[in-house]
Amino acid sequence: MLNNKKIALALGSGGARGLAHIGVIKVLEANKIPIDIITGTSMGALIGSAYASHGDIELLEKTYLAIEWKKIIRLSSDLSIFSGGLVAGDKIKNFIQSELGCAQKFSDLKIPFGAVATDISSGESVFLTAGNLPEAVRASISFPGVFKPIEIDNHWLIDGGAVDPVPVDLAKKLGADFVIAVNLEERGGGYLHAKKGSKDLYNNVYSAARIMQKRLAAYSCSGADIILSPEVGRYLWTQFTEAQKIIAAGEEIAEKNLFRLTQLLNQ
Helix, strand or coil: CECCECEEEEECCCHHHHHHHHHHHHHHHHCCCCCCEEEEECHHHHHHHHHHHHCCHHHHHHHHHCCCHHHHHHHCCCECHHHCEEECCHHHHHHHHHCCCCCCEHHHCCCCEEEEEEECCCCCEEEECCCEHHHHHHHHCCCCEEECCEEECCEEEEEHHHCCCCCHHHHHHCCCCEEEEECCCCECCCCCCCCCCCCCHHHHHHHHHHHHHHHHHHHHCCCCCEEECCECCCCCCCCHHHHHHHHHHHHHHHHHCHHHHHHHHCC
């Protein structure tokens, strides 16, 4: 801890864009900035839970750099069309444990961690900080229409990005004095790719959804002490094959903000 600050890393949602979290962690490690708490939503939960389990960022980087389309298809092949989503998600849980090295239980973690999911009935955020870790992560990444909802403690849960894309509040609840938020929705790429007044239905609907997500993410991470916004907007949430470029974007934004971050931590 610097100046007795308990430092938390709040990792945002964003599908493949979340691989930027790996780059951010690499820079923090290289500059000996401690991470005392990690919170994550969706892809942030996937990366954060694995790092909190073993602290091996090189393992995570190597795993994602090796991903090919064939593997992505295999991970999405346990179809469950009539269960509220296209994919059951069992293969994803196996991937979380066997290849990312996630612990089985929250109590086994090296770094305190919490994930955020959304209660599909109430629309409220649900903080997951105990119990079965792979199930909690599976809940947090349950993108509506893709993964079927999962039941935990009598709550049917979907992707936490629906209500809390950057879990700063959870970081503070877990005891953080200083929160580094990684917001994947702020920079890079556009919303409306067509000209003003476009009659392109898909483009307009997609743009509206992206604008809402950007506003929600900005609100969600507003209580952070510093916000890192990698330039990853040009990548689709499915573009895991662009891992090297996305990880590099995370490194770049962390390095750009390193001096300011160090100043804030030493105040």
